[in-house]
Amino acid sequence: MIKFFRKIRQNMLTENKFSKYLLYAIGEIILVVIGILIALSINNWNELRKTNNNQEKYLKLLKVESLKNLNEVNRYKDLVTNMNSSQLTAMNLIDANHDTLSESYLSKTIFEVIKNTFSFDYENSTLSELKNSGELKNVRNDSLRKYLTALEPRVLKIKQQEQDVEENHGEFTEYLKTRISYRKLLIETDSETFVGISNSTKPRKSNILILKNEEFENRLLTYTLSTQNLIENHYPTLENHLKKIINIIEKELNK
Numbered sequence: 001m002i003k004f005f006r007k008i009r010q011n012m013l014t015e016n017k018f019s020k021y022l023l024y025a026i027g028e029i030i031l032v033v034i035g036i037l038i039a040l041s042i043n044n045w046n047e048l049r050k051t052n053n054n055q056e057k058y059l060k061l062l063k064v065e066s067l068k069n070l071n072e073v074n075r076y077k078d079l080v081t082n083m084n085s086s087q088l089t090a091m092n093l094i095d096a097n098h099d100t101l102s103e104s105y106l107s108k109t110i111f112e113v114i115k116n117t118f119s120f121d122y123e124n125s126t127l128s129e130l131k132n133s134g135e136l137k138n139v140r141n142d143s144l145r146k147y148l149t150a151l152e153p154r155v156l157k158i159k160q161q162e163q164d165v166e167e168n169h170g171e172f173t174e175y176l177k178t179r180i181s182y183r184k185l186l187i188e189t190d191s192e193t194f195v196g197i198s199n200s201t202k203p204r205k206s207n208i209l210i211l212k213n214e215e216f217e218n219r220l221l222t223y224t225l226s227t228q229n230l231i232e233n234h235y236p237t238l239e240n241h242l243k244k245i246i247n248i249i250e251k252e253l254n255k
Contacts, residue, residue: 054135056253061126062148063249068123070242076120077235080165084231086112087224094211094220106208107188110180113220114173117166120235122155144248147241154241158234165230168223175219180207 090109093101127148130136139145176182184207210216 055138055140058126058130058135058139059249059253062130063246063253065123065126066242066246066249070239070246072121072123073235073239073242076118077231077239079116079118080227080231080235083112083116083118084224084227087220087227090220091217091224094217096211098208098211101208101211103184103206103208104188106211107185110176110207111185111189113223114169114176117162117169119162119166120155120158122159124152124155127151141248141252144245144252147245147248151241151245154238158230158238161226161230161234165223165226168219168226172219172223175215176210179213179216180210181205 086109090113093106093109130139130148136145136148139148184205
């Protein structure tokens with residue numbers, strides 16, 4: 001085809017038909033431009049199709065990841081709520097009638113308060129890949145892109161609050177070490193780990209006395225308030241954030 005057009009051009013020049021040659025040259029340029037535009041359009045269409053396919057892939061993965069994180073938030077909120085319930089029970093014992101309070105009930109309550117701390121298991125492999133690959137900027141939905149960008153800062157706030165709870169737990173536990181009998185506490189709770197500890201040499205000092213200590217109340221209150229902040233503010237905020245992400249993704253996938 002190229003040889004054919006070249007032959008026509010040479011014939012026109014040989015025959016001195018300059019005006020016809022000029023028209024031919026312009027036509028040839030137009031054809032070349034049209035060819036380039038078609039090639040660019042095809043390339044742009046391929047890139048758009050590739051971007052859309054990547055978007056759909058990432059949206060599906062993000063939905064799975066967000067659902068997992070939502071389930072984890074709810075699970076940890078329940079765990080921490082149970083812990084907080086024990087903290088509140090211990091706080092109420094401070095003002096209770098200590099004469100009728102059993103050593104066993106107090107020990108079981110304190111044991112529930114100090115036995116565990118919890119840290120939310122956050123999954124972010126898909127979101128990290130989305131950011132590192134530069135695909136986040138290609139997310140078409142502006143609201144979704146905004147929520148995805150704001151997700152990790154919210155998780156960071158939870159981690160900071162969980163760290164605060166853990167520090168308060170550590171300080172409270174350390175405080176108790178020199179002020180109550182752990183031996184008595186473990187025997188009274190019938191902990192399976194300590195089966196075989198003889199009851200014949202129980203310490204004479206009662207752990208109920210700790211309830212009259214103002215520092216005990218202050219440390220327990222600080223620990224309790226930091227835990228409540230986690231379950232009443234931080235976990236619900238992240239829970240709502242994840243629900244919005246999931247809702248937007250589902251709408252995008254159904255388009």
